Amino acid sequence: MKHWQRLIVFVILVVLTVATPALAQEPALRLRLNRDFGYGGFSGDIQGTFSFRVDGPDDLKEVRFYIDGQMVGLDQEAPWRYQFRTDDFALGVHKLYAVGITASGDELRSNELQREFVPAGRAxxxxxxxxxxxxxISLLVPVSMYLLDRRRGKRGKGYGLWGGAICPKCGFPFARHTWAPNMGARKFDRCPHCGKWSLVGRASIAELEQAEKAFFAPPEDESETPLSPDEQLRRQLEESRFE
Ligand SMILES: [Zn+2]
Incomplete structure (x- = not known):
């Protein structure tokens, strides 16, 4: 296609887009259906109390409401409304529309709405x-989360859904928190033992077991840390009592 041809197609498309809404004339009388109480399905099936709502020109003096060609209601002042109960009519598909009478005696017919009146039970x-x-679904999600948690718990020894991590600051193990922001495979999480924040990955079970040993182990052996002279004396006294 040549350049100028494309341009013409483009101009035609623009004209159509702009002109189409103007061509598709709105009816002078616009009918909507309002659900006042009851059920309204997506496929046009309704049950309960509904009302016709009509918008029209300023010189309207009367609006008549129709279901299947039979006038069911009349309104002689704005707002143009008429309420009805679907149970007062036969079940099945119905055509709803309105006719407006202007001050000069013109009859205006609204758009037509098609609805299926269904029984309360079906609704x-x-x-x-x-x-x-x-x-x-709302039950299934927590239950499966719980089951998943338990399965992972068995493998990860009760560290929850996100697995256990070992704090790089204090070396103690903790369960990674759901709320902790993810940074790739790691989480920026807070260690509950030392309160420090760090990026922690999911630790292996072996690593966690090792860290647990350290966590549950009694304070380190005294012989490894040099004691102060006072402490040494106290300890000697204590030991001598048992001799
Ligand atoms: Zn820590």
Whole structure:
């Protein structure tokens, strides 16, 4: 396609886009259906109390409301509304529209809405189809999280979903927190023993066991740390008591 041809196609497309809404004329009388109380499905099935709502020109003096060609209501002042209960009509598909009469006597017909009036039980059944799976999912997620947690717990010895880490500051093991921000495979987490923050990865079970030993071990053997003279004296006295 040559350049100028493309330009023409482009101009035609722009004109169509701008002109289309103007061509698709809005009806002078616009009808909406409002759900006042009850059920309204996505596929146009309704049950309960609904109302016609009509917008029209300023010189409207009367609006008549129709279901399947039969006038069911009349309004002689704005706001143009008429409330009805689907249970007062036969079940099944109905066509709803309104006719407005202007001050000069013109008749304006609204757009037509098609709705299926369904029994209360079915409405509940349809709602249940949506609600029950939601309830199941909301139960399933925590349960599977718990089970997953337990399985991982067995492998990671009770360090939870995110596994255990060894604090690089104090060397003690702790369970990585769900809330700790992820940094790649590691988490920026706070050690509950020393309170310091560090980037920690998931430690292996062997590493955790080693760290646990250190954590649960009694304070280090005295012989390794030099004692102060006072301490030495106290210890000697203590030991002499047992002799
Ligand atoms: Zn620490």
């Amino acid at each position: 509940w059944g349809i709602a249940a189809k949506i609600v029950i799976p939601l309830i199941l």
